[in-house]
Amino acid sequence: MWIYEKKLQYPVRVSTCNPKLAKYLIEQYGGADGELAAALRYLNQRYSIPDKVIGLLTDIGTEELAHLEIIATMVYKLTKDATPEQLKEAGLGAHYANHDNALFYHNAAGVPWTASYIQAKGDPIADLYEDIAAEEKARATYQWIINMSDDPDLNDGLRFLREREIIHAQRFREAVEILKEERDRKKFF
Amino acid sequence: MKQMPKEYYELLEQLQTVDFALIDLTLYLDTHPDDYQAIQQFNQLAQKRKQLKKQYETSYGPLQQYGNSYSNYPWNWDDAPWPWQV
Numbered sequence: 077m078w079i080y081e082k083k084l085q086y087p088v089r090v091s092t093c094n095p096k097l098a099k100y101l102i103e104q105y106g107g108a109d110g111e112l113a114a115a116l117r118y119l120n121q122r123y124s125i126p127d128k129v130i131g132l133l134t135d136i137g138t139e140e141l142a143h144l145e146i147i148a149t150m151v152y153k154l155t156k157d158a159t160p161e162q163l164k165e166a167g168l169g170a171h172y173a174n175h176d177n178a179l180f181y182h183n184a185a186g187v188p189w190t191a192s193y194i195q196a197k198g199d200p201i202a203d204l205y206e207d208i209a210a211e212e213k214a215r216a217t218y219q220w221i222i223n224m225s226d227d228p229d230l231n232d233g234l235r236f237l238r239e240r241e242i243i244h245a246q247r248f249r250e251a252v253e254i255l256k257e258e259r260d261r262k263k264f265f
Numbered sequence: 266m267k268q269m270p271k272e273y274y275e276l277l278e279q280l281q282t283v284d285f286a287l288i289d290l291t292l293y294l295d296t297h298p299d300d301y302q303a304i305q306q307f308n309q310l311a312q313k314r315k316q317l318k319k320q321y322e323t324s325y326g327p328l329q330q331y332g333n334s335y336s337n338y339p340w341n342w343d344d345a346p347w348p349w350q351v
Binding site (some may be wrong): 079080081082083084085086087088131132135136139145148149152153156243244247250251254 | 266274277278280281284285288289291292293295296297326327328329330331333342347348349
């Protein structure tokens, strides 16, 4: 089971109301390489992965849920004081028409999240390679958003999340090596 | 949005700092289970975490529920502020 903890993994501060930035950031909420996709991908793959990697998928999948909450907090704080007029100017008029100020799982272009963003192949190497690629894509996305952001407080949080993608990719690479070692050992006995 | 006292943010950040090390060590140990030094560090931080949790909850209420934290009277688990409100 999961137990919720009433705190963020990393503090979220934003400088000003900035719905335009929120529009870009939602990519990491409901986009193909976003935090929801990451959490659901790993937590689903773990049932058919070798025992040695189940812990890692569980723990990284759980951390992704914490990152999802961080992104949600950023979007919430960037948009909570925005007027419908400001949302419209920021390109969020279509979002407002459907959701008011509520968050929704879609990407920066407004495309709703879909399970076809993620895969579970049953083949542990194929799954882990997908996970490494997902982390690298998420890292790149954070970089592109940082490049467009003029909010230093927000960027501090975004840099933290970008660094976590690097660590996750590294751990997944180590998991691949662990499985390869195990496979090679089996050949001799 | 609720402006909490300065001490709240300080204590929360202390907890987040220790928790960050614990999360990072957890992932590291998932792929390096034989690193004795890392496990020693993990257990030391786990102990420190326990103290900080107690300190935080005494002033600001339960961090977890389902019985992982004690409750005041009346029930204060669902009291604001929630993490995105501070």
